[in-house]
Amino acid sequence: MSGASDSPWLIGTDPARSVVEGLGAEFHGVPCIVLDPLWSDGARLEEWRDSARVGPQLRSVVVALWPIRPVRRTLVELDLEEWVGTVETRLAWWFAALTAASERTAEGGQVVAVVDRPDPKDSAGWGVESAVADAVDVMARSLAQLHRPRGVRVNVVATPARLTGAPAPSLIGVIGAVRMLLSDDAEGVTATTVVADGGH
Amino acid sequence: MVPGDAPVVVVTGASGGVGRGIAVACGSAGWSVWVAARRPDEGGRVAEEVTAAGGRGTFVFCDVADEDSVAAAVTAVVDAEGRLNGVVHNATSGLSPAPVVPSAVSMTDLRQHVTVSVRGSYLLARHAYPRLVASGGSLVLLTSEAGFQGSIRLMPYASVKGAVRGLARAWAREWAGQGVRVNCVAPLANSPALEEALAKDPTMHQRVLGRHPFGYFGDPVGDIGPVVRFLLSEDARYVTGATLMADGGNYPMC
Numbered sequence: 001m002s003g004a005s006d007s008p009w010l011i012g013t014d015p016a017r018s019v020v021e022g023l024g025a026e027f028h029g030v031p032c033i034v035l036d037p038l039w040s041d042g043a044r045l046e047e048w049r050d051s052a053r054v055g056p057q058l059r060s061v062v063v064a065l066w067p068i069r070p071v072r073r074t075l076v077e078l079d080l081e082e083w084v085g086t087v088e089t090r091l092a093w094w095f096a097a098l099t100a101a102s103e104r105t106a107e108g109g110q111v112v113a114v115v116d117r118p119d120p121k122d123s124a125g126w127g128v129e130s131a132v133a134d135a136v137d138v139m140a141r142s143l144a145q146l147h148r149p150r151g152v153r154v155n156v157v158a159t160p161a162r163l164t165g166a167p168a169p170s171l172i173g174v175i176g177a178v179r180m181l182l183s184d185d186a187e188g189v190t191a192t193t194v195v196a197d198g199g200h
Numbered sequence: 201m202v203p204g205d206a207p208v209v210v211v212t213g214a215s216g217g218v219g220r221g222i223a224v225a226c227g228s229a230g231w232s233v234w235v236a237a238r239r240p241d242e243g244g245r246v247a248e249e250v251t252a253a254g255g256r257g258t259f260v261f262c263d264v265a266d267e268d269s270v271a272a273a274v275t276a277v278v279d280a281e282g283r284l285n286g287v288v289h290n291a292t293s294g295l296s297p298a299p300v301v302p303s304a305v306s307m308t309d310l311r312q313h314v315t316v317s318v319r320g321s322y323l324l325a326r327h328a329y330p331r332l333v334a335s336g337g338s339l340v341l342l343t344s345e346a347g348f349q350g351s352i353r354l355m356p357y358a359s360v361k362g363a364v365r366g367l368a369r370a371w372a373r374e375w376a377g378q379g380v381r382v383n384c385v386a387p388l389a390n391s392p393a394l395e396e397a398l399a400k401d402p403t404m405h406q407r408v409l410g411r412h413p414f415g416y417f418g419d420p421v422g423d424i425g426p427v428v429r430f431l432l433s434e435d436a437r438y439v440t441g442a443t444l445m446a447d448g449g450n451y452p453m454c
Contacts, residue, residue, distance in 0.1 A: 126370055130369050134363055
């Protein structure tokens with residue numbers, strides 16, 4: 001992996017700045033693009049992806065596309081515009097960011113996605129987060145298979161830590177799980193989701 | 201003749217493939233099945249098959265990605281039948297079987313996957329919810345093995361099928377208090393979409409069936425339909441928040 005930057009990149013939204021120091025990472029924010037039902041801004045998202053996936057190769061990339069304040073809402077409380085602005089926007093963002101991050105990662109490197117995920121027993125009202133978390137899980141597995149020939153590992157840390165009202169560990173515990181997956185100790189671990197929920 | 205108390209169910213994407221199998225299997229139990237699809241000719245033929253199997257089949261136009269269309273379809277069923285006992289969201293994007301390079305997927309194509317599978321689940325759930333509460337009914341969302349294990353070549357399809365599982369889990373917990381059950385089925389079956397995927401990816405047949413314990417794809421009517429019918433029925437009244445793998449043991453989840 002000569003030539004690859006050793007400092008992890010963190011591709012994320014502003015709330016993810018809270019874990020930059022703990023990971024010793026370099027923060028790379030994403031532009032604020034919220035989709036409408038027609039996905040009118042889809043081309044802007046595509047442009048961001050196409051620019052993000054080229055450049056110097058990286059040893060480690062962490063992707064943390066966290067909404068500013070996750071809000072518990074039942075299905076009937078979400079109208080179509082809110083639905084698109086939350087679920088569909090996040091699905092599109094994660095798809096774009098994870099595919100770009102995987103391509104930027106050097107041979108033998110690793111990608112870790114950190115995603116909000118409610119405890120299954122506490123998932124009522126967290127349909128948006130549940131759907132996004134399960135999709136991210138599958139995206140990571142797909143990309144882990146795709147990039148396995150290059151020795152690139154792709155894993156997920158899923159946590160309820162930021163979801164209000166959920167019993168959960170602090171973000172320090174989440175950072176620990178990310179560090180473990182980024183380390184050589186996890187060289188045999190790919191296409192896996194580590195649930196950092198404090199045992200709940 | 202369909203009994204007056206027979207379940208009334210809607211199956212989306214039922215003009216062919218797995219959706220047709222679900223519709224006919226429900227029809228063979230004497231149920232009233234609304235074949236919801238965008239293709240009236242094909243949908244009408246499946247409705248006739250449902251009736252021939254012993255149920256009552258009716259075609260209703262439904263574009264699952266369009267809120268007005270979903271609302272109109274649900275209203276049409278309830279206006280005609282007076283109730284709605286079950287909804288099955290089976291429709292997927294026509295792009296589902298097309299192999300892709302993930303980093304080159306356009307947002308236009310990704311949108312199509314998302315709007316049919318994920319937005320479609322949301323719209324059906326949202327508009328059917330009060331009807332299902334009234335009947336103590338059931339919602340079944342179709343996922344896939346790919347929605348667990350991912351897919352190198354079909355990543356958009358796999359991703360939306362993963363999202364659907366997350367929705368079902370949350371809504372199952374959300375709706376249980378109102379007596380409405382929400383489950384998923386992950387089928388592996390012969391269908392036009394599978395045939396197209398196999399044709400487009402010559403390695404897929406060996407990859408999927410090479411280690412399959414039964415060595416064959418399921419039949420939509422005989423192998424998949426009855427599993428979905430079970431989840432819609434009273435026999436499954438204590439089952440919610442579950443995914444049944446109807447895949448011949450290809451991806452064991454025990």
